Amino acid sequence: YGQILFGDDDDIDIGKIEYHAGTDSMIFTTNTAERMRITSDGRGLSQFTAKVWVLFNGTGTVAINDSHNVSSITDHAVGQYGVEFANNLGNALYSMATNCNSTYSGSTGAYVCVDHGNRANSGARIRIIHGGGTADRTHVSCIIFGD
Numbered sequence: 001y002g003q004i005l006f007g008d009d010d011d012i013d014i015g016k017i018e019y020h021a022g023t024d025s026m027i028f029t030t031n032t033a034e035r036m037r038i039t040s041d042g043r044g045l046s047q048f049t050a051k052v053w054v055l056f057n058g059t060g061t062v063a064i065n066d067s068h069n070v071s072s073i074t075d076h077a078v079g080q081y082g083v084e085f086a087n088n089l090g091n092a093l094y095s096m097a098t099n100c101n102s103t104y105s106g107s108t109g110a111y112v113c114v115d116h117g118n119r120a121n122s123g124a125r126i127r128i129i130h131g132g133g134t135a136d137r138t139h140v141s142c143i144i145f146g147d
Contacts, residue, residue, distance in 0.1 A: 043069060043087070051089055052144040056081075058100070058128070059136045076125070079134030080116065083142055084123040092119040094146025098126050100137040111137055 006015040015030040024040040036046040045051075054067040062075045074082035100113040116125030126142055128135050 047145075047147075049145075050143050051094065051146055052083070052085055052124075053142065054083055055139065055141045057138050058140040059138050065139075077134070079128035079130070079136055081126045081140065082118075082123055083126065085121075089121045089144070090147030092121050094119070094124075094144050096124055096142060096144045099141045100128050101139040111135060113137075113140060 003016050003018040008014055015028075018027045018029070019025075020027060026038045027034055028036040028038075036044060036049070038044050050068065052067075052069045054070045054073070055065045056067075056073050057063045057065060058073075058075070058079075058081055062073045062081065064070060064073055069086050070083055071086040072084045074084065076082055096115050096119075098113040098115060100111055111128055111130045113126060113128050116127040118125040124142070124144065126140065128137055128140065
């Protein structure tokens with residue numbers, strides 16, 4: 001255990017950086033509230049950092065291109081994927097943004113990547129809609145903010 005304290009001219013503690021051996025993490029605190037924690041596996045945990053992000057190939061055998069806090073991608077059906085988290089979130093009340101490579105094709109319209117609605121603190125579902133149906137895409141991305 002170790003810490004660095006920060007104060008102002010009146011010698012009032014306004015912040016600190018601590019190392020906790022029990023959790024093997026660095027904790028950054030201001031005005032007695034934890035603002036950020038850096039864990040031994042390199043994750044930065046705070047309200048202003050993404051808890052999960054992934055870019056994957058959703059065609060053929062699905063494969064993760066790059067990610068943070070994602071253990072695997074599951075291909076549930078054409079245009080329907082599961083993103084499984086390596087570390088669970090605090091709850092399923094998170095904000096999720098999704099995207100996929102999109103091209104216009106005649107009257108069928110664009111590919112739209114949406115939140116499938118099956119959320120859990122251990123993973124999320126993505127669905128890609130195209131012309132009223134579903135479709136696989138080569139570049140699918142997802143980013144999640146939450147607790």
